[in-house]
Amino acid sequence: MQKQFSIAEAKNRLPTIVHSVEKGPSVELTRRGKPVAVLLSIQEYERLSRKYTGFWNAVSEFRRMAEDEEIEISDRDFTGLRDLSSGREVEFK
Structure with a gap:
């Protein structure tokens, strides 16, 4: 879950919150x-x-990000995502 701080609390802890945001997820102010x-x-x-x-630039950016963060994607990651059955039977008259 995203961290939350009231505005008053954030005002008092701003340097700490900024350091946290630089390293990790965003912070919600309430x-x-x-x-x-x-x-x-x-x-x-x-x-x-x-x-x-565009699509190709987005794919290229994703690949760079995955490589930078050393994320490995293999065929196992896609196992079970698609139904391999031939579908329903249909009678043509």
């Missing part, structure tokens, strides 16, 4: 218990702010 804003790292902001660059 007012009277209701979410009003999100604090996120500059990398995440830039990623979200990019204009649409």
Whole structure:
């Protein structure tokens, strides 16, 4: 779950919260218990702010990210995701 802080609490703990956001997930700021804003790292902001660059560029970016984070994807990751049956039987008249 995403961390939450009230605005008053965030004001008192801002340096700590900023360091946390730089290393990990975003932080939700609340007012009277209701979410009003999100604090996120500059990398995440830039990623979200990019204009649409097309499918191929998105795939290339994903591959670079996966390689940078040493994420390995194998055929086992896709096992069981697709129904291999021929489907329902149909009678043609």
